[in-house]
Amino acid sequence: MSAASSTNASAVLNAPAVPTASTPATAPSLSSMASAASSATAAASAASANGTVASAPAGPGGGADEAAASAALTDANSTDLVKRGEYLARVGDCIACHTADKSRPFAGGVPIGTPFGTLYTPNITPDPDTGIGRWTDADFLRAMQEGVGKAGQHLYPAFPYPEYTRVAERDLLAIRAYLNTVTPIRYTPPRNNLNFPFNQRWLMWFWKLFNFRQGRFVPDPKQSPQWNRGAYLVEGLAHCEECHTPRNLMQGLRSSDRFGGEKQAGWHAFNVTADKAGGIGNWSDDDIEHYLATGVAAGRANAAGPMADVVADSTQYLSPDDLRAIRIYLRSLPPVSGGQMHARDQWGRPADDVKRLRGARVTGVDGAQLFLANCASCHNWTGQGVGGTAPLAYPSLIHNSTVGSPDAGNLVMVILHGVNRQTKDADVLMPAFGGELNDDQIAALANYVTQRFGNPKATVTAGDIARLRKRAQ
Numbered sequence: 001m002s003a004a005s006s007t008n009a010s011a012v013l014n015a016p017a018v019p020t021a022s023t024p025a026t027a028p029s030l031s032s033m034a035s036a037a038s039s040a041t042a043a044a045s046a047a048s049a050n051g052t053v054a055s056a057p058a059g060p061g062g063g064a065d066e067a068a069a070s071a072a073l074t075d076a077n078s079t080d081l082v083k084r085g086e087y088l089a090r091v092g093d094c095i096a097c098h099t100a101d102k103s104r105p106f107a108g109g110v111p112i113g114t115p116f117g118t119l120y121t122p123n124i125t126p127d128p129d130t131g132i133g134r135w136t137d138a139d140f141l142r143a144m145q146e147g148v149g150k151a152g153q154h155l156y157p158a159f160p161y162p163e164y165t166r167v168a169e170r171d172l173l174a175i176r177a178y179l180n181t182v183t184p185i186r187y188t189p190p191r192n193n194l195n196f197p198f199n200q201r202w203l204m205w206f207w208k209l210f211n212f213r214q215g216r217f218v219p220d221p222k223q224s225p226q227w228n229r230g231a232y233l234v235e236g237l238a239h240c241e242e243c244h245t246p247r248n249l250m251q252g253l254r255s256s257d258r259f260g261g262e263k264q265a266g267w268h269a270f271n272v273t274a275d276k277a278g279g280i281g282n283w284s285d286d287d288i289e290h291y292l293a294t295g296v297a298a299g300r301a302n303a304a305g306p307m308a309d310v311v312a313d314s315t316q317y318l319s320p321d322d323l324r325a326i327r328i329y330l331r332s333l334p335p336v337s338g339g340q341m342h343a344r345d346q347w348g349r350p351a352d353d354v355k356r357l358r359g360a361r362v363t364g365v366d367g368a369q370l371f372l373a374n375c376a377s378c379h380n381w382t383g384q385g386v387g388g389t390a391p392l393a394y395p396s397l398i399h400n401s402t403v404g405s406p407d408a409g410n411l412v413m414v415i416l417h418g419v420n421r422q423t424k425d426a427d428v429l430m431p432a433f434g435g436e437l438n439d440d441q442i443a444a445l446a447n448y449v450t451q452r453f454g455n456p457k458a459t460v461t462a463g464d465i466a467r468l469r470k471r472a473q
């Protein structure tokens with residue numbers, strides 16, 4: 001099992017707890033940036049032609065020239081701008097990485113643990129001393145589009161500016177306008193504690209040279225406005241590739257096999273290309289949209305771990321139009337099979353081990369017995385779950401994409417940490433078993449679950465469990 005082997009040097013680049021990582025080439029001057037940005041604005045409005053949030057009235061400049069514009073109108077415009085910014089900040093999931101403590105939103109301090117030390121996210125509230133209150137809009141744009149901080153320093157690509165660079169200036173300024181309205185919090189996150197040479201920011205210049213291309217999204221005129229909107233979101237603000245696209249040796253995103261799946265921090269962000277066996281080519285349109293809106297594609301997949309957080313903090317808030325646009329774009333991704341011949345969600349059949357175990361004396365660690373004792377109350381002894389496809393059902397493990405994955409890593413992570421996903425529809429909770437079961441027991445249980453309900457080739461050892469336990473959640 002290789003989930004445990006993703007201890008790459010990327011760590012600095014690549015945030016384990018939250019996804020992350022990459023960067024830009026040479027930083028163009030502000031003026032060239034400005035012109036690139038204005039053409040990108042046109043591009044983005046094309047991309048948002050389906051009338052979703054992004055097509056809301058132009059930003060602060062909206063009617064600035066007309067001195068006659070009433071104060072009320074200006075107020076309405078700025079409220080719209082801030083609302084749009086709030087929505088876009090959800091799409092970009094800023095909160096996931098910049099909120100360590102829910103009572104201090106956007107104040108940063110989230111530790112991003114790496115084998116080379118720890119990186120702490122900055123405070124992006126408008127506090128003038130500890131946050132970004134003194135930043136100009138140009139400073140903000142430069143950070144988002146070029147990965148360069150206020151003092152001109154290169155930022156680590158644990159901050160997903162390799163994607164944010166594609167976002168139109170007007171959308172970034174809306175996010176900035178929204179961030180200006182959040183409560184300023186006086187808080188200085190701990191200093192980064194990175195070992196040499198990873199504490200040398202100039203190295204990021206080198207990394208950017210090879211792995212970062214700064215520039216706005218350019219719509220494809222051959223595609224529909226919905227496709228372009230989906231591409232704009234997925235490749236830009238929503239930064240799905242940070243987790244779902246494989247990386248090169250320098251931990252940059254690989255340009256081949258895009259969305260073909262990647263492992264990070266113990267979790268496998270599955271292949272989401274249109275391949276029927278390797279990806280999600282056999283999902284229905286509704287499955288994809290529903291999964292992003294709620295975390296459940298009934299009878300196929302449940303979002304756990306980092307994807308549960310993406311759904312809870314970000315995609316559940318997307319408008320139906322934007323979810324549809326994302327689905328249209330995902331469906332068009334060139335299929336990557338990854339050598340998989342059998343879809344993750346097409347394995348398994350109901351188990352009947354309960355009959356064998358009835359009255360039998362079990363010696364040693366027995367996966368079937370552990371399953372009956374710990375899992376069957378919710379997932380049924382047959383593995384078929386309880387409640388069918390109803391909302392809040394305990395899902396069937398048969399045809400579940402995590403159980404059918406060729407690698408049992410996510411299954412082990414689910415057993416260790418449970419599932420915890422809060423959305424506006426539901427508080428989904430599966431208990432964590434990491435504290436109750438030892439490595440031998442979890443290995444036996446995971447192997448039983450994949451044998452019966454999933455991909456029988458996905459096996460793990462107690463050593464794999466010990467390695468996965470070390471992963472921060």
Ligand code: HEC
Pocket residue numbers: 015018019020088089092093094095096097098112119120121122123124132140143144149150154155156157158159160175
């Ligand atoms: C995957 C994690 C992640 C996400 C998502 C994320 N950031 Fe960050 N951000 C970081 C990290 C890490 C840094 C610090 C990088 C460094 O120190 O080099 C950072 C730095 C920044 C900075 C520079 C601040 C400073 O003091 O230098 C700004 C501004 C910023 N982020 C804004 C945002 C906004 C706006 C969003 C949402 C659209 C966002 N970030 C989403 C991880 C993230």
Ligand code: HEC
Pocket residue numbers: 018019234238239240241242243244267268269270271272279280288291292300301302303304305306307308310315326330344401402410
């Ligand atoms: C923080 C990393 C991360 C980000 C960002 C992320 N994903 Fe995921 N994604 C995952 C992980 C990990 C899984 C596997 C979850 C599981 O096993 O329950 C997953 C699963 C999925 C699945 C289900 C695949 C299956 O077969 O079960 C889809 C669809 C998906 N992601 C789409 C997206 C889209 C679209 C985006 C951008 C809006 C996105 N993801 C962003 C980590 C991420």
Ligand code: HEC
Pocket residue numbers: 295296301302303304371374375376377378379392393394395397400401402403410411414415419428429430431433445449
């Ligand atoms: C108290 C009820 C409960 C128990 C006990 C329980 N689960 Fe779960 N399980 C859930 C819930 C709830 C979900 C998530 C449903 C959702 O996403 O809507 C879930 C999801 C899962 C998933 C799918 C995760 C994914 O990423 O697709 C797997 C696999 C799983 N459980 C395995 C197990 C195993 C193995 C055990 C025993 C060690 C177990 N569960 C015990 C309630 C339970």
